[in-house]
Amino acid sequence: MSFSVPFDNSYAALPDAFYARLDPTPVKAPKLITFNETLAQKLGLPEASDDVLAAMFSGQKVPEGATPIAQLYAGHQFGTFNPQLGDGRALLLGEVVGTDGIRRDIQLKGSGPTPYSRMGDGRAWLGPVLREYVISEAMHALGIPTTRALAATTTGEDVIRETVLPGAVLTRVAQSHLRVGTFQVFAHRGQKAELARLTDYAMARHYPDAKGPMDLLRAVCAAQAELVAVWMSVGFIHGVMNTDNCAISGETIDYGPCAFIDDYHADTVFSSIDQMGRYAYSNQPRIIVWNMAQFATALLQQLDDPTTALDEATEIVHAMPAQIEAAWLSRFGAKIGLAAPTKDDAALIQDLLTLMQAQGADFTNTFDALARGDARDQFLEREAFDAWAAEWQTRLQGEGDPQTVMQAASPRIIPRNHRMEEMIAAAVAGDFAPFERLLTALASPFDTDDLDLMRPPTKAQRVPATFCGT
Incomplete structure (x- = not known):
């Protein structure tokens, strides 16, 4: 069984302090659920049978050229620092440089225990695997920087959580899996040489114009400001914005208890483990600034005299709220038809959101209806x-083609929670048709006419909580 991938593994060439080397744990009877042919072609992967793909992307076999490693990192989890985390159920198989010239990681999730598993079994069950597959590919179709899904397999084995569940493995692709927590672990340990080596590696891989730690900080802050603004513009709630879930590439990573808002409320929380609302929808801008402050603190530790750069780091982080506000204004301005919104337009946007919240209007459908001229029906009052719309129409005077601007900024369909849960329940019972249907519909989020998948949940269909993917 031969499957040769054109790996070019740079992270595995770093010292052993950065990871643990080990192979995935073989599984009983792997079976391919789905394989992302379009992404595979971009990565330059060879064609193969379903049986070969199932073996390679379940961890049953290791592709030629792979150097499997579990990456080390730390992280603040709900504000509390954990000095060592790491890939407890994932292995980086290696990196490929795609046909587009971009270097990407190929990683297995659910591939068995590692030295960082912290008493866990290292496995994943089918539900979170399909959930991440669908949502990450939906985010990509929405134009949002994200990790991608390459493959999903069942393992032929059960995993034990609250009950017995079917096991599965996800193959995830990312421009890298470097996290804020990757820097924090070496900063916490006082390993300045490793921290400096990691900083140089990150700059070369992601931000080649950066000349030092503060340039890297500035670039990552800018990327995260844009990322959070685009999350907000589609009603996305990450759900667990710990520093170990914050990728310095500016990609969305780790789709655990994430969700999209149905009826709009600024303080919506879905994550079952977020009891205090730390990662609520409206809190995401504040939290990303907090995360970048932790990143700055870690980067400073490699300097012989951190105080010399402290003022610069502080200035960079303190500039983030204005960056986020500007990105938010641009995104939401487009959602009401403004190609070049000004600060004065923020009040008009906020008035609409306040009205939506007061009347329980659906976030996605309201903006879609606004773009199509029938938003009035989204409101009970x-x-x-009408009063808001009169002011809005006055503001639109002189805009060239507001409808086109709005339709390009407001998707018609999102991965709604209740549809995701229905899809998972069907798959557990052996029916993958709802999974395939969601994948197809979400691939064209701006021009679908699938009214059933666009419809918000009824009261009985609502899913009030989402759960960590472990």
């Missing part, structure tokens, strides 16, 4: 919307 239509006269209140």
